[in-house]
Amino acid sequence: MTRAMEDSDLKGIRCMAHTLQIAVHEGVLSQRSIADIIATGRKIVGHFKHSPLAYSRLQSVQEQFEMPPKRFQQDVSTRWNSTYYMLESLFSQKRVLAAYVADYDLPSTFTSYQWLLIENTLSLLAPFEQITKKISSSDASAADVIPLLAALKRLLSKEAETDYGVKTTKSALLEAVNKRFSQADSEPLFCxxxxxxxxxxxxxxxxxxxxxxxxxxxxxxxxxxxxxxxxxxxxxxxxxxxxxxxxxxxxxRVPSLSDMFEEILQENNPDARQTTSAxxxxxxxxxxxxxxxxxxxxxxxxxxxxxxxxxxxxxxxxxLAAPCTSTDSERLFSAASHVLDEKRNRLTCDKAEKLLFIKKNLPLFL
Structure with a gap:
């Protein structure tokens, strides 16, 4: 994609979703207490993922609590929001896990303090998850960057009841956001x-x-x-x-002395200038x-x-046609695998390109 932008002589900007990923890793996921929670969560999720018997027992406990059967979500290290969803799925099953541990063994468990830390970490990262969803949509544009960052920075600078145990993490996260997006409000395209x-x-x-x-x-x-x-x-x-x-x-016509007074006055008072151009x-x-x-x-x-x-x-x-992330273009690359597969491997390049174009643009006219 970078080579395509260079060959087309188009201006490129950093993917906002990728930059957020780096900021969250620097400000939150690299913290020792948070890293320990994530490691424990991966052990718990991996235990149920690789043991059908353990998952069957978990379903029985969920039925006792009259909860629908639900699997825990495994995270991917390259996607910070997958880690968020993993912790969220574990926290939503807190009572179920407590009942499970009473009868069966787990490779690792959370302490009461760690459960509180998970809750506050989820509250801290919830705005980042909302922003990631927003900028990953097909209609997101470069115009969303500055307003979203302004709202995010203001939110991180305010104190909240859920700051207990994550106040230092919150400050580190705000610093990481300021560092990674330091040039955003000066970029002409964004402005x-x-x-x-x-x-x-x-x-x-x-x-x-x-x-x-x-x-x-x-x-x-x-x-x-x-x-x-x-x-x-x-x-x-x-x-x-x-x-x-x-x-x-x-x-x-010859300028007058009066014109000079007016010109000097306007130069030193930009707000009072009279704009005459259309x-x-x-x-x-x-x-x-x-x-x-x-x-x-x-x-x-x-x-x-x-x-x-x-x-x-x-x-x-x-x-407004400029996207703020590469997410939608990456989806288009993934869509190619649904057009060209083992059963349709003789499609010409031109035909495949036309099918992809229709798949992407036809919903805009419906």
Whole structure:
């Protein structure tokens, strides 16, 4: 995927899901107390996974508690959320495991303090699991990065009742997030995409960086070719050309001392500047409106409002198409195994590519 981006001369960004994986490993899973809990959990899950007799006994205990039969989830070291799901499945069966240990042997068990630590660790990692699900969806974009990080950092900086035993871990996790995402709020792609998302706009960008981000968006808008300029040029002639000469004559005038006072005043008071360009007026009008609910689709908003903000809508098509993770593209690689298999191994490359394209894009039109 990296080679494809380079060959296509496209700008690449780090996968947010992978960066979160590193941050969680550095801040939480590397802690000695948490690592001991995970090791114990793997022994318990492995015991039931490799022993049909043990699993049969576990089902009997679950039936006594009137609980549906449920297997424990085995984690994968390269996926931090699989470790989260393993601890969650163990914690949900806490009473069942206590009853099982009373009659049968287990290779390892949790102490009462470790059960409390598991509960608080799950509370600490729950927001990361929510974010991972959010950014792994097919409609996640680069616009989600800055708002999600802003909400996550604020949550980690607040004290909670579930901090007992994990306060140091929580601080280490916040430090890891700040370290791994230190450049996120300065990346032009993230900043511009966030502003162009009507759910966020500039509300999740630091106050001292708002003006800088606005300049980024305005610079991109200035690069867009104004709509209809070529048509106006072709139609000009005769009376139109005469009006153009008049406008040109009016535009060329000697600056006055009063103009200099006004110019200096505006330079030292950026907020008081009067924006006259059409693109600047579009940006002002767009940012002055209340953001739409986070549950709404930003692409639907731009489809509806492209008549009001044509230049911004054109930019949104470019920037909101950028994903923030490689998860969806990896799913596409996995989908290839369902198209090309042992029973369909004579498909040509072109035919397989078309089938994959239909599989991926047909739901968008249904």
């Amino acid at each position: 511009i995409a966030t502003v162009l998302d009507p759910r966020y706009k500039d509300h999740y960008i630091d106050v001292e960086k708002k003006q800088r981000v606005r300049e980024m968006v305005q610079a991109e808008l200035d690069l867009l070719k104004p709509l209809g300029d070529s048509e106006v040029t072709h139609r000009e002639g005769g009376e139109g050309a005469e009006k153009k000469r008049i406008r040109t004559t009016e535009a060329v 693109t600047a007026q579009q940006l002002d009008s767009y940012l002055s409106e209340v953001p739409i609910p986070r549950s709404d689709n930003p692409l639907t908003y731009w489809r509806t409002n492209q008549g009001r903000f044509p230049d911004l809508a054109q930019m949104a098509r470019r920037y």
